[in-house]
Amino acid sequence: MSEKLNVVIWNEYRHEKHDEVCANIYPEGIHGCIKNFLKTDESLDITLAALDDTDQGISPELLEKTDVLLWWGHMAHHEVSDELVERIRQRVYAGKMGLIVLHSGHHSKVFRSIVGTTGNLSWGRDQKEIIWNLMPSHHIAAGIPDHFIIEEEELYCEPFYIPQPDALVFGGWYEDGYIFRSGCCFTRGLGKIFYFQPGHEYCRSFYNPYVQRIIKNAVYWVKPADIGYEIPEGCPMIVTKATDEFNK
Amino acid sequence: MSEKLNVVIWNEYRHEKHDEVCANIYPEGIHGCIKNFLKTDESLDITLAALDDTDQGISPELLEKTDVLLWWGHMAHHEVSDELVERIRQRVYAGKMGLIVLHSGHHSKVFRSIVGTTGNLSWGRDQKEIIWNLMPSHHIAAGIPDHFIIEEEELYCEPFYIPQPDALVFGGWYEDGYIFRSGCCFTRGLGKIFYFQPGHEYCRSFYNPYVQRIIKNAVYWVKPADIGYEIPEGCPMIVTKATDEFNK
């Protein structure tokens, strides 16, 4: 790992170019907005990436040095190449990169293939959400009160067809009678994944200071661990006995 | 295990004797109400027990043949003897009895000592609750729709200071903006524990057909397993080598 943590914020970046409402909320794109609140942390080196960039925003060279990848996609999940998804998947499993999946990314190829899930849920009209802190001692909840309010967010509703998270950190309450597992941690291979519900393209959730703090915390929670040996590729054959090492 | 499943429904049974409102809702006591809907299952042999009975309702002889214990307590948790709690704890850990803890039992000695938790939460006025089915494929959710409504239930609110459940089956939504992990499975030692939120003494939740179905399902989920060997007590010393069994 380089001294700074290399963070790539990937955004589908279509809504903000084609829809005036979204453009007004996120004039620099959702990824630009996220960069603006992350960049106050000088230990992060932040790169923006978008679907319509060369290499769909993530060249093999860029991926090779990425420590943490944030992913926001929605209407163009199917356009993301299987080959890119597979490279991301392998890097996460190898423990070389952490992954933060935001909002509608629950249905991205990246989330579905890495976590092993359909990511299906129900959804509805934008409304008030209250985020409850279910695991106040988790790193991702550092500095977060027992609950906070998001004045307007898209309804995402249970049942959410995910495997049980390794840690369920936040739960969402919605005006219309619905709840959602809004902040979920998964470990897959040697990599960590955090899914976070807020972030609809028509809402201002990424300006919420608690949403910002959670995403900052998550960058540090998912970042690669200090693994004590070289992880082999594939399934190596063992030709010695561990017991031969006794009394050496 | 006998052919029938021996179920003991333990109830503090004070509110129903001293408060007319509760008595009108549960004239036979909460335990009596639960018995009424469980007894339609002829494979269950059901015993009622109450705090003010001899041996606080659970003699050593009764405990010795109990397969599943349901526990409802509230204002007299401190009156339950430590010795009874310890006997229940050991029987659950030994895998000889499953435990279902209802509503205000979250603060009982039994729940706190067996699960390892303070069981703390916040609470408030009775109101509408919607129970969401987070794990529709769990045995305890068999036959339960994606959600159902409880017209009036006491507010129990997150953060609920429990260890992460082994399975989080149900989540509760409340009118006033709160959520709760309403149906939680724990495994402790060789025993299973299910905690279920509904069941305030001033509400009619135990008449709700889905609440009834969930409790019925839970009886079968927590019941003792078919363990393949005699579980030793304490920490036995091993005087042979497992490797001596090779080529016998």
Added chain:
Amino acid sequence: MSEKLNVVIWNEYRHEKHDEVCANIYPEGIHGCIKNFLKTDESLDITLAALDDTDQGISPELLEKTDVLLWWGHMAHHEVSDELVERIRQRVYAGKMGLIVLHSGHHSKVFRSIVGTTGNLSWGRDQKEIIWNLMPSHHIAAGIPDHFIIEEEELYCEPFYIPQPDALVFGGWYEDGYIFRSGCCFTRGLGKIFYFQPGHEYCRSFYNPYVQRIIKNAVYWVKPADIGYEIPEGCPMIVTKATDEFNK
């Protein structure tokens, strides 16, 4: 679900046709051997399937009525069509079919894509293994002693690059100094998956009565649950409010 449980035992079925040693151990194929010990249970309706059969052994029609799929593959994982893998994956996630993955199936496309893992491990010479029962109260451990011996099995060695299992039921000890998480339960979507280590094509593990009992137990543990509502496909939009159902 039909009255009988429809079980399909899928086998790559190449070793037993091309290698005399394997053929002598499993003259009817590994799948035939498994069928022989499962068929004593009259509530199972068992179908054999092999890679070189029409439709790679599993036509859409067969899959549509399969409740439990057992999977043994090794040298031809890459030949299994992505389309078949995807159909299996969706059926497991939908909770319509359970999956049991045996031995070298840890590296099958089916296991890797459904669970979300590389399935990597190290391996070595055939040797004595002792299987330890880590969770004696789990359904899959019913009737299994605290440990049992497999006189000869292929070495599979940690680190095994899987997500933490929802339940770790068995652990393996090997002569040469290695251990392995030999019996692992996963829940993905509405489906259940069990991975079990024993079953090398050059070893007689499928004749071991405890291995047989574990596989029998697993058939019942992974089988589809009684889900209480129609699971929607994809992500349906909600157009009403749950709160509108109050006082109906």
Added chain:
Amino acid sequence: MSEKLNVVIWNEYRHEKHDEVCANIYPEGIHGCIKNFLKTDESLDITLAALDDTDQGISPELLEKTDVLLWWGHMAHHEVSDELVERIRQRVYAGKMGLIVLHSGHHSKVFRSIVGTTGNLSWGRDQKEIIWNLMPSHHIAAGIPDHFIIEEEELYCEPFYIPQPDALVFGGWYEDGYIFRSGCCFTRGLGKIFYFQPGHEYCRSFYNPYVQRIIKNAVYWVKPADIGYEIPEGCPMIVTKATDEFNK
């Protein structure tokens, strides 16, 4: 939390005073040996405590400023006062202190009451153990190879009657055919607990550099989190509505 992390190493400290063999291995006591390798970290402020000290080594004042407690006990578990155990338990649950339980501490009142377990296991003669790294990306495994050897350690054997750990980081292989879940993480309330198997009073395991590294890592893993609000005591009543906070 003060700037330095306040670490208390509690040791029963009887064997090393009454048995020459133990005294020769650990002339400053097991706690003294642990202090010697922890104190190279200048951000730790380390206090030694023993059963026969005043207040059984841990006065209310000392406990009040302890961030991380290490616990080694064996033959005198029953002498530790219930009142001390309860104070430790409440401090862990409140997220004000992390706990590391070493070796025979599996049967201490502290471990059993906090985690909710009998802590039972089987045990036998000292022998070679190989520790396998099951979760190389866990903080506690930082810098640890895929396996390492302990030339002599007391046999601890499965089944270990603990609840499934939140993370199973290490597994032990023993010469005589046994395995053990040697490194287990638990979360209880807002506190973290790590159990680690090596550390018999007749063995030199605490001089093993990997054992030392694991304990150092664990100090940082269990240390209190940065919780974002004042945790209430008991079960406070809610007298407002969360929904009243909208549009404020």
